[in-house]
Amino acid sequence: MRNFTYDASTRILFGKNRVFEVAPEIKKYGSKVLLAYGGGSIKNNSLYDTVCKLLNKAEIPFVELSGIQPNPRIESVREGVKLCRENDIDFILGIGGGSVIDCIKAIAAAVPYDGDAWDFFIRKAKIVNPLPVGSILTIAATGSEMNGNCVISNEETTEKRAAGDDSLRPKFSILDPSYTFTVNKWQSAAGAVDIMSHIFEQYFTLDPGTYIQDAMAEGILKTCIKYGPIAVNEPNNYEARANLMWASSLALNGLTGTGKMFGDWATHGIEHEVSAVYDLTHGAGLAILFPVWMEYVLDEKTAPKLAQYARNVWQVNDTDDIQAARQGIAATRKFFNELDMPATLANVKITGEKIDAMAEGACLFGPIGMFKKLGKDDVRNILVAALD
Amino acid sequence: MRNFTYDASTRILFGKNRVFEVAPEIKKYGSKVLLAYGGGSIKNNSLYDTVCKLLNKAEIPFVELSGIQPNPRIESVREGVKLCRENDIDFILGIGGGSVIDCIKAIAAAVPYDGDAWDFFIRKAKIVNPLPVGSILTIAATGSEMNGNCVISNEETTEKRAAGDDSLRPKFSILDPSYTFTVNKWQSAAGAVDIMSHIFEQYFTLDPGTYIQDAMAEGILKTCIKYGPIAVNEPNNYEARANLMWASSLALNGLTGTGKMFGDWATHGIEHEVSAVYDLTHGAGLAILFPVWMEYVLDEKTAPKLAQYARNVWQVNDTDDIQAARQGIAATRKFFNELDMPATLANVKITGEKIDAMAEGACLFGPIGMFKKLGKDDVRNILVAALD
Numbered sequence: 001m002r003n004f005t006y007d008a009s010t011r012i013l014f015g016k017n018r019v020f021e022v023a024p025e026i027k028k029y030g031s032k033v034l035l036a037y038g039g040g041s042i043k044n045n046s047l048y049d050t051v052c053k054l055l056n057k058a059e060i061p062f063v064e065l066s067g068i069q070p071n072p073r074i075e076s077v078r079e080g081v082k083l084c085r086e087n088d089i090d091f092i093l094g095i096g097g098g099s100v101i102d103c104i105k106a107i108a109a110a111v112p113y114d115g116d117a118w119d120f121f122i123r124k125a126k127i128v129n130p131l132p133v134g135s136i137l138t139i140a141a142t143g144s145e146m147n148g149n150c151v152i153s154n155e156e157t158t159e160k161r162a163a164g165d166d167s168l169r170p171k172f173s174i175l176d177p178s179y180t181f182t183v184n185k186w187q188s189a190a191g192a193v194d195i196m197s198h199i200f201e202q203y204f205t206l207d208p209g210t211y212i213q214d215a216m217a218e219g220i221l222k223t224c225i226k227y228g229p230i231a232v233n234e235p236n237n238y239e240a241r242a243n244l245m246w247a248s249s250l251a252l253n254g255l256t257g258t259g260k261m262f263g264d265w266a267t268h269g270i271e272h273e274v275s276a277v278y279d280l281t282h283g284a285g286l287a288i289l290f291p292v293w294m295e296y297v298l299d300e301k302t303a304p305k306l307a308q309y310a311r312n313v314w315q316v317n318d319t320d321d322i323q324a325a326r327q328g329i330a331a332t333r334k335f336f337n338e339l340d341m342p343a344t345l346a347n348v349k350i351t352g353e354k355i356d357a358m359a360e361g362a363c364l365f366g367p368i369g370m371f372k373k374l375g376k377d378d379v380r381n382i383l384v385a386a387l388d
Numbered sequence: 389m390r391n392f393t394y395d396a397s398t399r400i401l402f403g404k405n406r407v408f409e410v411a412p413e414i415k416k417y418g419s420k421v422l423l424a425y426g427g428g429s430i431k432n433n434s435l436y437d438t439v440c441k442l443l444n445k446a447e448i449p450f451v452e453l454s455g456i457q458p459n460p461r462i463e464s465v466r467e468g469v470k471l472c473r474e475n476d477i478d479f480i481l482g483i484g485g486g487s488v489i490d491c492i493k494a495i496a497a498a499v500p501y502d503g504d505a506w507d508f509f510i511r512k513a514k515i516v517n518p519l520p521v522g523s524i525l526t527i528a529a530t531g532s533e534m535n536g537n538c539v540i541s542n543e544e545t546t547e548k549r550a551a552g553d554d555s556l557r558p559k560f561s562i563l564d565p566s567y568t569f570t571v572n573k574w575q576s577a578a579g580a581v582d583i584m585s586h587i588f589e590q591y592f593t594l595d596p597g598t599y600i601q602d603a604m605a606e607g608i609l610k611t612c613i614k615y616g617p618i619a620v621n622e623p624n625n626y627e628a629r630a631n632l633m634w635a636s637s638l639a640l641n642g643l644t645g646t647g648k649m650f651g652d653w654a655t656h657g658i659e660h661e662v663s664a665v666y667d668l669t670h671g672a673g674l675a676i677l678f679p680v681w682m683e684y685v686l687d688e689k690t691a692p693k694l695a696q697y698a699r700n701v702w703q704v705n706d707t708d709d710i711q712a713a714r715q716g717i718a719a720t721r722k723f724f725n726e727l728d729m730p731a732t733l734a735n736v737k738i739t740g741e742k743i744d745a746m747a748e749g750a751c752l753f754g755p756i757g758m759f760k761k762l763g764k765d766d767v768r769n770i771l772v773a774a775l776d
Contacts, residue, residue: 001403001565001626001627001630001631001634002403003402003403003404003406004400004402004403005399005400005401005402006399006400006402007397007399007400008396009395009397009399011393011394011395011397012392012393012394012395013393014391014392014393014394014646014647015389015390015391015392016391017391018391177389208627209626209627209630209631211611211614211615211627211631212607212608212611212631212634212635212638215604215606215607215608215610215611216603216604216607216608216638218603218607219600219603219604219606219607220600220603220604222603223599223600223603226599227599238389238597239389239596239597239599242389242597242647243389243597243599243600246389246600246646246647247600250600250604258402258634259402259630259634
């Protein structure tokens with residue numbers, strides 16, 4: 001087990017009606033709020049009205065940033081920065097899923113920075129003293145509610161890049177599973193895949209001696225496998241929504257990555273290229289790419305870990321590692337198919353023409369992946385194998 | 389899953405040589421330190437010298453409180469409070485195991501309080517604005533390094549009682565597994581039992597829908613079962629010591645108790661009575677009592693959870709819940725025996741004469757336990773069954 005620092009300091013307010021605690025939480029950190037959200041969905045249920053009333057009642061002034069899109073754009077970030085500066089904002093509250101929460105983190109980082117917000121994503125600037133942020137989560141997927149990472153898209157350059165710092169962790173996140181009852185089948189399934197993929201990225205490493213991390217990771221994977229289909233088929237099943245929502249946060253708050261070097265993150269890198277070009281739902285892209293990646297990286301060195309996954313998560317009994325690994329990969333693919341996730345890029349109408357550019361983009365800073373290092377050619381091969 | 393708040397804010401510095409970061413961590417919170425520890429063991433290795441040198445080099449003045457005993461006494465707490473007040477201490481650093489860390493929390497709570505420190509333990513006073521504390525952990529067992537609880541003994545009244553508040557969570561804890569290489573076989577085994585018992589207390593409940601918590605709890609239990617015997621037999625096995633050390637913190641930082649009402653905690657209540665009277669090692673007392681408690685509470689209502697434990701942790705295949713539960717209990721007892729933990733109170737030379745008083749003490753505030761409520765007679769029956 002490698003040395004690690006664990007500081008998952010986001011305060012989680014989990015359960016029904018926890019939104020009523022939002023004002024006192026904000027007041028610990030700020031006095032004037034940017035209220036950020038996406039499309040109109042929070043206005044269709046009562047969440048938006050509730051939050052506005054609570055802020056007004058607590059005499060917390062706020063300005064609004066609406067229209068943050070899935071795969072949030074750097075333009076939204078710039079707009080938010082402008083609003084914060086013009087209005088002396090000292091706290092940002094996001095209501096939404098990973099896109100909104102990622103966007104408010106990028107805004108929080110950029111407000112005290114002199115240059116352009118995109119600088120953080122091309123490694124030109126470091127994040128220093130960001131504004132504090134908090135979130136009210138409305139979809140279980142990215143885990144952004146309990147970590148310091150954000151992913152932003154730049155349409156101009158067709159790039160989708162990540163940045164992050166522990167200082168960007170939300171001060172609090174309100175997780176009420178009933179807000180996710182209205183998440184549709186497609187997004188619910190993609191969310192479950194996204195949660196699993198975060199575990200995959202940290203689980204599939206060659207770091208030795210991380211038994212406890214792996215055991216917890218396997219527990220979170222089994223949670224998604226049990227409750228993903230239930231959430232898709234019974235949208236108002238509180239137990240399923242609650243288990244998935246807590247899984248979302250635990251899958252990417254640092255817990256299962258402790259004691260390991262970095263995790264792998266190649267598949268995320270590749271998926272970011274695909275969804276930067278085609279604006280695909282992140283979880284759907286991961287459902288296509290992960291089984292292909294698992295097959296591609298399977299060799300004598302990686303087989304023991306892929307076999308461990310197959311045995312502990314999918315109850316595969318085969319004693320041969322390579323065979324067991326193959327059965328685990330097949331089970332993964334079958335599960336994603338049962339969630340009605342796409343199996344190939346062709347399923348989502350993506351053809352091969354931009355594969356070279358995507359492979360180039362994925363390896364912009366050099367080879368990717370730690371479980372198995374992948375260069376441009378490897379990424380190209382994976383994308384070709386994912387085509388149909 | 390019930391509503392919960394999760395705020396495990398202790399910063400964990402895990403791994404080899406993390407002690408060298410102690411001074412900057414302290415400086416975030418204070419400028420004059422009470423350095424608290426137990427017997428001489430930290431003076432036999434270089435840890436004590438290292439910490440003193442680091443504090444001196446960073447120009448952090450400190451006074452010392454030494455001689456904190458296992459099952460720490462209220463007298464040590466009072467002595468610490470006096471030292472803090474006389475020397476204007478604003479931060480307490482504990483080096484040791486749960487006893488030292490529990491003791492410094494009680495001191496931290498009592499310094500700003502007008503009355504006597506024991507008041508917190510008989511529910512006469514609430515903990516408000518304690519001094520900040522930090523820890524350097526030297527034994528994997530209680531989890532005190534990552535929570536806000538403390539247990540203190542009062543020899544005068546032969547009581548051992550718990551108190552706690554989130555504000556008592558250490559600001560940071562340094563977890564270097566190599567410090568536990570010198571922990572002897574008995575204490576290593578008792579530590580593993582203690583970790584498992586914390587999981588048991590939170591796992592054995594009737595709360596529905598807590599699949600993810602249970603899956604993680606089962607992972608931590610399997611970690612102890614895998615590495616407990618290795619740590620006992622190969623004291624310098626870093627992998628075993630590291631997995632147990634991280635298990636210790638995760639077992640009682642709130643994680644596996646999220647979404648549940650309280651956990652059970654009856655067995656801890658009973659063990660506290662036994663070790664208050666006989667000064668028994670906490671983990672050894674738990675090794676005697678837990679299998680007896682499991683047998684005593686086994687009925688139609690509790691069988692499904694005890695069977696789940698047997699199946700998921702001990703690979704029991706029996707489809708009958710009662711039968712599966714019995715096999716899981718037998719496996720638990722066998723495992724504790726293999727760790728050379730005592731199986732009966734007679735093994736540790738405890739006879740039946742004080743059983744009535746202990747049963748009375750355990751139920752001082754009413755019946756105990758949530759999985760199955762236990763009154764004085766039940767506790768008496770359990771203690772009698774544990775005799776030999």
